[in-house]
Amino acid sequence: MKKLGLMFILSTFLGISILTGCSSPDKSNAKSTVNLEHSDKRGTVYLMAGKINTNENVNISSKITAKVAETYVDIGSTVKKGDPLMKLDSKDLEAQVAKEEASVGTAQANLAKTQIGSRPEQIYKAQALVDSANVSYENAKKNYERNQKLFDTGAISKSQLEQFQTALGEAEASYESSKADLDILNKGETQETINVAESQVKEAQAALDVSKIQMDNSVIVSPISGVVTAKDIRTGELATAGVNLMNIVNSDAMMVDAYLPAEYINKIKVGQEVVIKALEVPDKEFNGEIYVIDSVVNLKNKNILVKVKFKNQDVELKPGMFAEVGVKN
Numbered sequence: 001m002k003k004l005g006l007m008f009i010l011s012t013f014l015g016i017s018i019l020t021g022c023s024s025p026d027k028s029n030a031k032s033t034v035n036l037e038h039s040d041k042r043g044t045v046y047l048m049a050g051k052i053n054t055n056e057n058v059n060i061s062s063k064i065t066a067k068v069a070e071t072y073v074d075i076g077s078t079v080k081k082g083d084p085l086m087k088l089d090s091k092d093l094e095a096q097v098a099k100e101e102a103s104v105g106t107a108q109a110n111l112a113k114t115q116i117g118s119r120p121e122q123i124y125k126a127q128a129l130v131d132s133a134n135v136s137y138e139n140a141k142k143n144y145e146r147n148q149k150l151f152d153t154g155a156i157s158k159s160q161l162e163q164f165q166t167a168l169g170e171a172e173a174s175y176e177s178s179k180a181d182l183d184i185l186n187k188g189e190t191q192e193t194i195n196v197a198e199s200q201v202k203e204a205q206a207a208l209d210v211s212k213i214q215m216d217n218s219v220i221v222s223p224i225s226g227v228v229t230a231k232d233i234r235t236g237e238l239a240t241a242g243v244n245l246m247n248i249v250n251s252d253a254m255m256v257d258a259y260l261p262a263e264y265i266n267k268i269k270v271g272q273e274v275v276i277k278a279l280e281v282p283d284k285e286f287n288g289e290i291y292v293i294d295s296v297v298n299l300k301n302k303n304i305l306v307k308v309k310f311k312n313q314d315v316e317l318k319p320g321m322f323a324e325v326g327v328k329n
Helices: 003-020 027-034 091-116 120-152 158-187 191-216 262-267
Strands: 044-054 057-061 066-071 084-088 219-221 226-231 244-249 254-261 273-278 281-293 303-310 322-328
Touching (some): 044 262, 044 273, 262 303, 273 303
Antiparallel strands (some): 044 322, 084 219, 226 244, 254 303, 273 322, 281 303
């Protein structure tokens, strides 16, 4: 069949679909619908036309904003689910992950130290400080008491006595502080302190998890198996989060939503093998099979929706192409 014939049937089909959507069916529309039938030299009778669609058609976008470091596919490339499509620059993300890993390590070490409690050498050192502070306190106390007596006899001035009193106060404060430190070491960390350390570990780990997810997002993979039908990004360009970069179509899921004049309903059945020709691929024929025949007739144009699946796929087939479907005599 010549390309002119295919263009005629598709333009007729589109004209019917548009015009009858705005008015009631009349005799002229019915006549145009009948004229859809034509055949080629091999006896294939083309009864219906429609648009190629697919059940799986996805737009690919990035979850982060970064420059494209490398692309692995181009328009027409066949990919499998999980295949990498492109890699984004991840230097900053790698540095962030390293920083968060260090923070997790520090927090975990602090928690372990808190949970283990005091080591014997720490307690020994703290006890030595207490003993030393106690000696200093006792000496300061004796000096103050001796000079108090001298003050009472008028041997020293009040300002001199106050100096010994200040020294006594400082020695006492140091002694009490060292005893408190030793008491903490002997008792170990409180549960509240341990809880705080545990929270710090969780916070650091959560930040690390977020950074790792962002790292994973720097490699964009295909969510389905199919063919790359569009690509709007190149190496070195900025991929903005949420903006479409590619389109992938599962060619195995492509079909034709064709419309059959109701008067030809007795010429087709579910499971019947058919021939498909696409307007944009005029030199090829594709084998197909009818798998759905709508039970409702469109009252405006007297057409019936018929779904036809391809039995052999081709990378040249694209969703949105117009096609006609024929049956063999």
